[in-house]
Amino acid sequence: MLDEEPAGGRTQVTVELIEDAAERLHGLAVRTPLLESTQLNEALGMRILFKPECLQRTGSFKFRGAYTKLSRLPMERRHAGVVAYSSGNHAQGVAAAAGLLGIPATILMPSDAPTIKIENTRDYGAEVVFFERNKDDRQALAERMASERGASIVAPFDDVDVISGQGTVGLEITRQADYMNISVDDILCPVGGGGLLSGLSTAVKAHMPLTRIWCAEPEGYDDVIQSLAADQLVSVTVGAPTICDAIVTPQPGWITFDIIKRFVSGGFSVSDREVMDAMAVLFDRMKLVAEPGGCAALAALLQQRRQFAGRTVVVVVSGGNVDRADFSRILSEASALENVLRA
Amino acid sequence: MLDEEPAGGRTQVTVELIEDAAERLHGLAVRTPLLESTQLNEALGMRILFKPECLQRTGSFKFRGAYTKLSRLPMERRHAGVVAYSSGNHAQGVAAAAGLLGIPATILMPSDAPTIKIENTRDYGAEVVFFERNKDDRQALAERMASERGASIVAPFDDVDVISGQGTVGLEITRQADYMNISVDDILCPVGGGGLLSGLSTAVKAHMPLTRIWCAEPEGYDDVIQSLAADQLVSVTVGAPTICDAIVTPQPGWITFDIIKRFVSGGFSVSDREVMDAMAVLFDRMKLVAEPGGCAALAALLQQRRQFAGRTVVVVVSGGNVDRADFSRILSEASALENVLRA
Secondary structure (H helix, E strand, O other): OOOOOOHHHOOOOOHHHHHHHHHHHOOOOOOOOOEOOHHHHHHHOOEEEEEEHHHOHHHEOHHHHHHHHHHOOOHHHHOOOEEEEOOOHHHHHHHHHHHHHOOOEEEEEEOOOOHHHHHHHHHOOOEEEEEOOOOOOHHHHHHHHHHHHOOEEOOOOOOHHHHHHHOHHHHHHHHHHHHOOOOOOEEEEEOOOOHHHHHHHHHHHHHOOOOEEEEEEEOOOOHHHHHHHHOOOOOOOOOOOOOOHHHOOOOOOHHHHHHHHHHEEEEEEEOHHHHHHHHHHHHHHHOEOOOOHHHHHHHHHHHOOOOOOOOEEEEEEOEOOOOHHHHHHHHHHOOOHHHHHHO | OOOOOOHHHOOOOOHHHHHHHHHHHOOOOOOOOOEOOHHHHHHHOOEEEEEEHHHOHHHEOHHHHHHHHHHOOOHHHHOOOEEEEOOOHHHHHHHHHHHHHOOOEEEEEEOOOOHHHHHHHHHOOOEEEEEOOOOOOHHHHHHHHHHHHOOEEOOOOOOHHHHHHHOHHHHHHHHHHHHOOOOOOEEEEEOOOOHHHHHHHHHHHHHOOOOEEEEEEEOOOOHHHHHHHHOOOOOOOOOOOOOOHHHOOOOOOHHHHHHHHHHEEEEEEEOHHHHHHHHHHHHHHHOEOOOOHHHHHHHHHHHOOOOOOOOEEEEEEOEOOOOHHHHHHHHHHOOOHHHHHHO
16 A cells, blocks of 8 residues: 555556555445346347446445545644535545544535535534535635644545545446456446546546546536537536536536546536436436436436447446435436437 | 256255355346445444345346246246246346246236336236235136146245245355455344245355344234244234235245244334335435335334344345335335434
8 A cells, every 4th residue: 555645746646546545445435336227228228337336435436535535644634634625425525534534524515515415424523614605715715724724625526636536436347347247338427526537537448448438417517528629628607507416516627637638538418307317217227316416427328328329338326415305306207217218 | 056957856945055046146136235324333323234135136136036946947848938926026036037038927916016016027028917916816826827838836935946046145145244354243134925034044044153133024914923933834814004015925935934933033023104214214324225125124123223232233125116106205204314213
């Protein structure tokens, strides 16, 4: 295992860093399985393998990156604690990782975050401070708070250690596909700031260079798609309504986009309607509870199903933290799969 | 692997038969993970590992036994097909296994079975024939139909091949616990006719003889508990209302009870209310979709939590085939975990 040291010394996300993260996470993170439904495969005319990170500790992949980052903090910096800002899944990941390592954690959360995410973050032992999503500059708030306390900031995505932790999702996919003797044509992954997508891509392209990687974003927040098209960072105006709270970001990160533009073949933007239908498909066919943002990749695959016909596709379900009432409402409003496929 | 031969020659469920079933199921059945939530562990004061068979192919453990049975049918008996009777999960298991092996399947189902189970059984390619749950003798109907066609009956639980297939759940638990270096104190498992419970017990007791095994039944259908108390087969009167359609049986099987009475320490009966609360806990904390009968073991553990305090417990979630509307209704009526624990 690598020495504990600040990320300052590391600017590149490497497969070695991802393998080190996998070692740190062994026995702590869930090695989520690859799940499939032959019925769904037949209905869609392709082979789909789901990587259900909703089953991950804290209900999303975010635990992987947060724990990796915190476990690499040098001992002398741990007592001053960590500060993070997050709409909820990173918050829970950092809070749970900090709890495991005995590090004090303060989390800035938007006041409109889903109740389940706020409650869980407190449950893991973190202090929660609220900010206004469309008013406050959360990063500036976090930096001020961290400098006052001498605490370390755990960035939600644009950080080599965080990215290498999320990359263990990709490493597991390559190992599981290998074990199952499956050749994966494509991987579809939801994207917000790009931590998961960039880490996953780094691991996957090292082991399965022919596999194409695609991302899925909510309509109105297609900053990665626009950035890929422009071959440079593009910001979108925040404000469009979306149910995908977990993956609402105005622009990708510098580090993440640098990786994404090398490895990702393209992206698809999905509507709330398409995301709701995908959630219901995961309920009906896979018995998985996924949150809206966590379903974006399946929503994109359903939208683009003709393009992916006949292929073997891994779909990442990135999180499952959704309130009971929201889930029930979405189930009641979503279409049956047959109707989705008829559209 | 064992030769294909009718089960007539085998009357004992052995670990070797279960290991043979595991080989047959390799790459076809999902090797469901052991999942846990540190929050739930802390709230309940014990370590709980869930074995989520709702993630199994066809949405329940039943695929394991059905495929094992069918794959051991001699070639010359396959063309005449198979007949099964089932409230739904065994139906789907047999239909899917028959589809994989190219064997024609006819399934007798109660007319009030959940829509999702009927539709899925047809989707897998089986012919569905309805019977009246409280009027017709489903076993007699099945036997007449099978003898008319020369078809083989796939009994839902009281069959050595079926039991050995379900036993692979237990085999996996022992291997996963070993890999994770966990000493399992107790296993809680839902029980209907006892196929899963008896197969699981056989595998577990061979490898972890000190682990205690418990079963959970719906109120009004506690035939296994009553049979254990009487040390002989006891039948209950069918008719009490329950939401646990998957595990409604009037009495355990002869073969299954013979194993259960040797290996099972006792059982707990659970109310619809307790089952609904358990379903909501699996939604909130584990992001799993479980059907009512599939949650009976967790319901029992919540009910008996003081007795199991401080222990390491594996809870089997046996299935997840539940309609959207039923699931939403149950989520809206169920209590929050804090209220369950306060009661």
